[in-house]
Amino acid sequence: MSQYQIAVVVGSLRKDSFNRKLANAMVKLAPPEFSFKQVQISDLPLYNQDDDANPAESVKRLKAEITAAQGLLFFTAEYNRSIPGVLKNAIDHASRPYGQSVWAGKPAGVLGASIGAIGTSMAQQHLRNVLAYLDVPTLGQPEAFIQVKDGLFDEVGNISADSKEFLQNWINRYVAWVKKHAD
Numbered sequence: 001m002s003q004y005q006i007a008v009v010v011g012s013l014r015k016d017s018f019n020r021k022l023a024n025a026m027v028k029l030a031p032p033e034f035s036f037k038q039v040q041i042s043d044l045p046l047y048n049q050d051d052d053a054n055p056a057e058s059v060k061r062l063k064a065e066i067t068a069a070q071g072l073l074f075f076t077a078e079y080n081r082s083i084p085g086v087l088k089n090a091i092d093h094a095s096r097p098y099g100q101s102v103w104a105g106k107p108a109g110v111l112g113a114s115i116g117a118i119g120t121s122m123a124q125q126h127l128r129n130v131l132a133y134l135d136v137p138t139l140g141q142p143e144a145f146i147q148v149k150d151g152l153f154d155e156v157g158n159i160s161a162d163s164k165e166f167l168q169n170w171i172n173r174y175v176a177w178v179k180k181h182a183d
Contacts, residue, residue, distance in 0.1 A: 004178055006030075007069035007106075008038040011076040011087030011123075018113040018148045019075040025159045026073075026111065029171040034178075036073065039065045041090040052097040059093045063102045066094050071178040072108035072136065078116070078123035088130070095134055104135040107181035109174040111144050113152075119145035139177045144170050 008027065012019045020038075027036040043058045045051070055063075066072070076083050095101040110127055112120025124145065131138045144167070146152070154160045159167050 002033060002179075004034045004070045004182060005068060006034060006036045006071045006073050006178070007066050008036050008073045008075070009041065009087065009090060010038060011041075011074065011084045011090075013042050013086055017077070018115075019077050019111075021153060021157060022111060022113045022146065023073070023075045025153060025157055026075075026167060026171060028158060029164075029168050030175060034175060037065065037069075039090075041086055044086075044089055044093055047089055047092040047096070049096065055093070062090060063094050066102040066106070069106060070182040072103070072106050073174070074108060074110045074127060074131075076110065076112040076120055076123045076127050078112060078114050078120040081122040082126045083123045083130075087127070091130060091134070101134055103131070105181075106136055107178045108136045108138045109170075109177065110138060111146065111170070113146040113148050115148050117147060119147045121145040137177075137181050139174055142166075142170055142173060 008023050010017065010020050010023050023038065039062055044062065045056050076087055095103055108131055110124050112124050114120050128138055151160050151162055
């Protein structure tokens, strides 16, 4: 049985982030041959092309963790109908210098949760546009625009029974996507 290491990128820094809770709950739905590591993006400096020749240690760490992964799983919040700046900053760091992107070719899934009725749909679309440019094969269906309401998570932080079937189906499709596209 192959082992798949998945880099999890949570585009929210808030301690009680809905997307971090969703990430922690979703990885529990995956099969045992999948392992997940949340990459840290909170300590990255703002991207500056002048630093490409001498990147910060946090940038080197991020790039190494993405390089070591066989797949990517993004959880994005939605800020002003787009992705959070901290997520775009991480994407920019790991895609530079030009021609040396560590994202390219890695199969990805995109999810997001918010209290809004459209559940990060705009942010997810913007993220998909960025990932398409970076040559990241991204799972298209099923889409998961998750509205955070009472009952999404159970008392210990797992996906509740009301949403489990849908999200289990999503992770099953993601697993198949990674197996199809991973090197």
